[in-house]
Amino acid sequence: MMNICDYHLCTGCATCMNVCPHKAISMQSDKHGELHPVVDMANCVGCGLCINRCPVNQDTERLEPRKCLAVWEKSLNDRKYSASGGVAAALYRTVVSTYKGIGYGVEWGDELKAHFVRANEYHLDALKGSKYVQAIVGNIYGQVKMDLYEKRTVLFIGLPCQIAGLKNYLHKEYANLITCDLLCHGVPPQDYLVKEIKSLIPSKHLKNITNCRFRGNDKYNYWLTLWNGDKLLYGKKAVHSYYLTGFLTSITLRESCYHCKYSDRKRVADITIGDFLGLGELQSHNGTPPQNISVVTLNSDKGVKFWDKVKSSSLQQEERAIDEAVSGGGSFRNCATRNPKREQFLYNYEKYGWKKAIRKSLWKSILKAKIQSVFNH
Ligand SMILES: Cc1cc2nc3c(=O)[nH]c(=O)nc-3n(C[C@H](O)[C@H](O)[C@H](O)COP(=O)(O)OP(=O)(O)OC[C@H]3O[C@@H](n4cnc5c(N)ncnc54)[C@H](O)[C@@H]3O)c2cc1C
Structure with missing residues (x-):
């Protein structure tokens, strides 16, 4: 080996x-x-x-953010299916409509496996929303290279480790490539989500699931929901969901996420987007911003120029100090802390498989949350 x-x-x-x-x-x-x-x-x-x-062996250049913004789509409806302020969708719209270019991002595929895809204007809705699972990269970097050779403008949105991967694969600068990384506290392997869904839904209904959501600007923010088109098939709040609780409490992340070198204010991409946590804490804020605001940092000339085209009447934006975003957003500073139950989970996963392992690690906290929710009603 x-x-x-x-x-x-x-x-x-x-x-x-x-x-x-x-x-x-x-x-x-x-x-x-x-x-x-x-x-x-x-x-x-x-x-x-x-x-x-390999980006583990060969470091990628890091950029100090030049500008920091708080951004959100004004219309709640426009960001209904976005995890945060709907910035990713606005970036894709711009590359496709203004540049006549191509967007790359993550959608759900067969058996609800998240994977990277090349998207034109007919495909952009499928990219909306954060899929809190490790997406399959497949041969997508090669497709990006083809588009770049053919002089198309390409926007690639992904996790910092995937942006570093793309850059090391290309091994040269392309003026027509814009990269955007997400703030990220880690990803669980795909197998966990697939196994969890199989345990929740009778197998005859699995083929009907077209979408899985974790966040949104609707009542299902921080829920695990499964959909067939607009029809809700299953829904559980994060505190009652084994999969989401495992993700949010950092029990089930990929091992490398506990050692992530990209959880830093210096970024690998032209643009960085995430949740603006701590907005208003270091610097006063006019009025009450809505929930789920995005932070956007512009990290390169290309990022600044591209953002000039993204600005649209539907987006609300305010310049903020980068220190405010860094002090509020843990993923600008530290990688995920290993949950004390992590080793127990891995031991049980090898011995008993996903369902038993995650339930053994979390049954007490899920039960507690369920009891609390009964008393809070
Ligand atoms: C695994 C993961 C962990 C995250 N952790 C944090 C965090 O700790 N702190 C924080 O502030 N923000 C985090 N985010 C980012 C956050 O969820 C929002 O994506 C971000 O705030 C932008 O919101 P949006 O409404 O503009 O876009 P969204 O609607 O969330 O769209 C984001 C875009 O990213 C791409 N994408 C979706 N899922 C994945 C995936 N699994 N892998 C790669 N690309 C994907 C899609 O192309 C999508 O269009 C994380 C996102 C992911 C996917």
């Missing part, structure tokens, strides 16, 4: 698989459900490209 990088630091960004000229690398689930590269030694010629381009 060949190690491309330190196993615990591997983010599963799939740069190694994408750069391998001999297609000798595939991403496979390990005993904890995490995707890791596996090298087929029969096809490997030992060129070392995978090792040299």
Whole structure:
């Protein structure tokens, strides 16, 4: 077996698989459900490209934010299905309508697996919303490269480790590429979500699920909900959901998320978006902003120029001090703290599988939350 990088630091960004000229690398689930590269030694010629381009081994340039904004779509309806202020959707609209370009982001695919996709104007709605799970990168970096060669403007939104992966894969600057990273406290492996959903819904109804949501500017903010089109099939508040509680309390994140080097104010992308936590705490704020406001930092010339085109009458925005965003938003400063129950969860996952492992770790806190909700009514 060949190690491309330190196993615990591997983010599963799939740069190694994408750069391998001999297609000798595939991403496979390990005993904890995490995707890791596996090298087929029969096809490997030992060129070392995978090792040299891996973002764990080869750092990506970091940019100090130049401008910080609080931003939200004025109309609640326009950001109904967005996790926060609806900025990602506005960025996609701009690249497609103003630049006649292409957006890359994450949608739900078969068996409700989140994966990266190349999207034109007909596809943008599927990208709305944060999918709190590790999305499959597949061969998407290669598709981005094709678009860049053909001189299309490309907007790529993803987690910082995936932006670093894309940049190391491309290995050169492209004036027509705009990157946007999300503030991120970590991702659970895809296997956990798939197994959780299978345990919640009778198998004959699984094929009817078209969407899974965790956040939104509607009453389902911080709920796990499953949908068939507009029809709600299942819904549980985060505090009653094993999957979401495991994610939010950092029991179930990928191992590398506990060592993440991108949880920093210096960013790998031209633009950074996240939740504006702590808005108004260091600097007074005029009026009462609505819930779920986005923070936007513009980190490069390209980011600043692109944002000039994004500004639209439907967006409300205010310039704020970057220190305010950094002091409120933990993901600008620290990576996720390992939950004390993490080791117990992993041990049980190997022994009993997802459902028993997560329920053994969380049954007391979920029961407590359920009892509290009865008394609070
Ligand atoms: C796994 C994860 C963890 C996050 N953790 C934090 C955090 O700790 N603090 C914080 O402030 N913000 C965090 N965010 C960002 C937050 O959820 C919002 O995405 C952000 O505030 C922007 O909101 P929005 O309304 O503009 O866009 P959204 O409607 O959330 O859209 C975000 C865009 O990101 C892309 N995307 C969605 N899911 C994924 C995924 N799994 N992997 C890669 N790209 C994806 C899609 O293309 C989507 O259009 C996280 C997001 C994700 C996906």
